[in-house]
Amino acid sequence: GGGGGGGFQNSNLGGGLNTIDFSQRQLVPFEKDFYIEHPDVTARPDAEAHAWRASKQIVVVGDGVPKPCLTFEEASMPEYVLGEVIKCGFDKPTPIQSQGWPMALKGKNMVGISATGSGKTLAFLLPAMIHINAQVS
Template structure:
């Protein structure tokens, strides 16, 4: 599977890939994972930001969660601390927010466009820090 183009992958190839990456899922019509950032459904400007931040390859949670989130589908993702869960939902959310009209004096009541809730202040600060890596480049504020 590592040398095939995404379009050449069979269902069996994707099954082996997911097993190798320890990606386990339930549910129907689950989109295929992205093995590289270039295969992801993220917009070019965000891919540039990902490159500038130094993310080389998506982690397994990002490989599967980003395509699911980009289809605006529900997802429960379970992965270890430091595995990239925050970016797995933050990148699709920033993509969605960036596609909306900017909030101004007239549209201020339409916002916020995105909200992330966290159980602790410490985690909220970590999430904000991660979001700032990408939102600065896209002129989105928290």
């Protein structure tokens, strides 16, 4: 373990990019909150959500942290996303997906640390697709 820290120490990656003065630009506002809490998640007592997190060794810090979604249906993602996941044979979200999807769909910041093979890639990729598809082209 430990990772190598990347290989860009001696690189000039991005060195030729122009600096942008964002104070002089009118940026197009964009939506960041796509999360629609499923009624089953809303009805789930906070104590049950806390107990589930503890059983999965999930620690959350901050205000407005959404409860985890324990099934794909509770994730309230569009059919074009969930249909593909279900076709791949997955039966339920992994713990990092259960907590990460609501966070990412709400546009919240998150640091997710989890073992290799735990589903981290789908934990951020599926919400990212939803965010990207919703933006003005």
